[in-house]
Amino acid sequence: MPVARAVLAGVTGIDGAGKGYLAGGIADTLGWYGLNVALVNVDGWLNLPSVRFSRDNPAEHFYRHALRLDEMFDQLVLPLRDRRSHLVTVDVAEETATAFRPRTYAFEDVDVIVLEGIYLLKRAYQHHYDVSFWVDCSFETALRRALARGQEGLPPEEMVRAYETIYFPAQRIHLERDDPRSAASLVIPNDGGPRNGPPIPPSLGSAPA
Amino acid sequence: MSEVRALAARMAQLLRERPRTFYELLRALPDAEYRVVLQAWGSLREARRLGRDDHGLYLLKPSS
Numbered sequence: 001m002p003v004a005r006a007v008l009a010g011v012t013g014i015d016g017a018g019k020g021y022l023a024g025g026i027a028d029t030l031g032w033y034g035l036n037v038a039l040v041n042v043d044g045w046l047n048l049p050s051v052r053f054s055r056d057n058p059a060e061h062f063y064r065h066a067l068r069l070d071e072m073f074d075q076l077v078l079p080l081r082d083r084r085s086h087l088v089t090v091d092v093a094e095e096t097a098t099a100f101r102p103r104t105y106a107f108e109d110v111d112v113i114v115l116e117g118i119y120l121l122k123r124a125y126q127h128h129y130d131v132s133f134w135v136d137c138s139f140e141t142a143l144r145r146a147l148a149r150g151q152e153g154l155p156p157e158e159m160v161r162a163y164e165t166i167y168f169p170a171q172r173i174h175l176e177r178d179d180p181r182s183a184a185s186l187v188i189p190n191d192g193g194p195r196n197g198p199p200i201p202p203s204l205g206s207a208p209a
Numbered sequence: 210m211s212e213v214r215a216l217a218a219r220m221a222q223l224l225r226e227r228p229r230t231f232y233e234l235l236r237a238l239p240d241a242e243y244r245v246v247l248q249a250w251g252s253l254r255e256a257r258r259l260g261r262d263d264h265g266l267y268l269l270k271p272s273s
Contacts, residue, residue: 004230004266033247034254035231084230084265109265111231130232131243 006038007112008081008128012120012180013135014171015163016142016149018190022135023116035111038080042117044092044103045072059169063177066170067119073128076105077115081128084110096153118171121180134184137191139168216241216249221258221269228266 011023020041027039045068046052054061071090080086085108091100121132143163147156154162174180181187216238223229223237231250238246253259253269260270 004264005232006230007232007235030247033251034259035250109261130235 004084005082006080006084006110007130008077009112009114010120010125010129010132011114011116011135012118012132012184013137013190014139014142015118015167016145017135017137018145019116019118019135022133022188022190023114026133027114030112030114036109038107038110038113040077040105040113040115042067042069042072042115042120043094045069045117046093046095046097048093048098048100053166058166059173062166063119063170063173067117069119069122069125073125077113078128080105080107080110081113084108119174121178121183122174123178123183126178126183129185131185132183134181134187135190136181136187137189139163139171141191142168212245213248213252216245217252220249220253224259224267224269228262228264228268230266234267 009026011019011026013019023039023041027037030037047065047068052062052066054065075088075090076086079088087104087106089102089104092103093100115129120129121134126132143160146163147159150159219238220234223234229237235246241249250259256272258270258272260268262268
């Protein structure tokens with residue numbers, strides 16, 4: 001392991017836990033202290049819908065195929081961590097994309113990488129981090145926030161169905177299989193506050209905690 | 210504050226020895242809490258003592 005490298009911090013939790021908010025705050029704070037921070041979001045490393053979704057065992061399939069985390073670590077995160085500077089053009093696909101597009105990451109003399117997203121504490125990746133944060137919240141709160149955010153671009157009924165049949169069951173697989181709360185350096189409770197979104201209408205049901 | 214000042218002095222000594230990355234500084238200060246590390250780092254920065262060499266490593270500039 002090179003000594004002259006960057007610090008790697010991981011910020012993770014279930015969908016809607018508040019990972020992005022915390023990661024942004026960490027990056028802003030470190031930047032305020034004059035450190036050179038690379039804030040990297042895993043969302044660009046989604047697989048295309050045809051790969052990440054399946055009608056057969058949808059939760060297990062999503063857990064295994066939602067993200068291209070191996071590619072992300074190999075092409076971006078580990079080279080950047082170990083050399084502190086990195087210029088690379090990669091294929092990215094955001095939530096609603098149906099095709100990859102090229103994106104160039106250019107970082108120089110980075111002190112701290114703040115990596116944010118779901119599944120960062122799968123067992124295969126736990127050893128990569130110098131420090132890691134699990135942002136903890138209930139599935140019900142997460143669903144409220146997801147509905148308020150609406151980033152999947154789905155009608156509310158479809159979003160609830162997607163969360164209850166795919167995203168949350170996939171996160172339960174993650175919790176059982178990888179025990180990310182225990183693997184994290186710090187667990188941050190984030191189940192309250194004004195960012196929770198409005199209550200879920202009874203007609204939409206609610207996710208069990 | 211004395212804890213911050215003491216840690217800032219240790220950081221300054223480490224950077225006086227040779228230029229280092231922030232990661233190296235953390236490794237050299239395993240007993241320090243991150244919050245105090247940032248406060249000490251901030252005090253060096255406010256005093257304009259931090260510079261970077263050609264490789265991007267932090268070094269200690271002479272006090273003005």
